[in-house]
Amino acid sequence: MLYLHPYYRPGAQISLNLRSCADDRTERNVQVTVVKAFTPFTMSQVLLVNINLPVPDILPAGSTSFVLKVYDPRFLQHRKGTKSSAPHPWTLAAETTAARRRAFGADTFLPTWWPDESDTAGWEQYYFANLQHLFTTELAAYTRLLPLQGKSIPLCHAQGTLVLPTPATRMVVPRVLLLSYVPGPNLRAVNPARVAPAVGRALVDTVRAFGALGVIHDDLRPDNILLSPTHDEPSRAFVLDFGNAQLRAEHGNEEWEGALAENDEPKLVELMLDKLGIRHRV
Structure with a gap:
């Protein structure tokens, strides 16, 4: 340290x-x-x-x-x-x-x-x-x-x-x-059985919205995602830390669509949730 x-x-x-x-x-x-x-x-x-x-x-x-x-x-x-x-x-x-x-x-x-x-x-x-x-x-x-x-x-x-x-x-x-x-554990620290599928699905939708609003997070990992408010019954996922983000202003339209497809962050989050045993299909 x-x-x-x-x-x-x-x-x-x-x-x-x-x-x-x-x-x-x-x-x-x-x-x-x-x-x-x-x-x-x-x-x-x-x-x-x-x-x-x-x-x-x-x-x-x-x-x-x-x-x-x-x-x-x-x-x-x-x-x-x-x-x-x-x-x-x-x-x-x-x-x-x-x-x-x-x-x-x-x-x-x-x-x-x-x-x-x-x-x-x-x-x-x-x-x-x-x-x-x-x-x-x-x-x-x-x-x-x-x-x-x-x-x-x-x-x-x-x-x-x-x-x-x-x-x-x-x-x-x-x-x-x-x-x-935002109080609450990160994605890795939560009990997967306590996370409702709707919470996981909302997280995937959030990351998809990033792209529509002109942002690729580019550092999505469990430590950068908090589940709030408690360990027992989290009702919402929050994404943190956008310092490594890519912004649409840095790309032309065609290049931006290519960057979204190449990164495919919604799919990345789905794979992350599957690996952690967190349901996201409703």
Whole structure:
């Protein structure tokens, strides 16, 4: 597990500058208290937080618990190293050099290659660009999928930035999303006999609707699907994590239809449910 920074620990106070996902013209400073971190962090850092009163007017009245996703490249799991890449721990010096390169217009594209192992600033740019892409893709996907928010995907309440603790020396201001909290087990943790076929069928229909609304999830797996509200009698499936999504704007119409057919995510979900023993035929 990666080192858990003090501002991600339970009880920590975090300050956010947020704008509504529906209307990004009004920014509010919002204070939250960390309830727990959903570890291990892989890409974004995912936290359950409570909004400190008073709840700002850009959030629903009466709601205090939310999921906060922070897109901070400092805490990527990949930094620990892989079978084909050495560890690349965060340093302020490398982050500063990468930011200075960006200020001069260098390395502003999304890298699709790994930098040289000795290029510490190159790795910082690689991580930074990927986290920025992850954030913008996930926000765009939630916007496309607005008709499904609160029904089969979480509500996207607000987006903005993390206010770093003072004195702030970082050269990166992490982006954040504030989403509705969906309680319940993931698809792998539920008792298949407790899931009604209609719930499984609705999940397949949800994924089919993604394509019609211009989104291919591209990371469908049991960990990214929650069944709510309880282990005993879940009544609804929610799909999470759209950072890897493909969006229709990236393709022409013919190319998009080809991408939908190639991925065939409704069929993928049916096969996943069959493997887990969850009924979906009604």
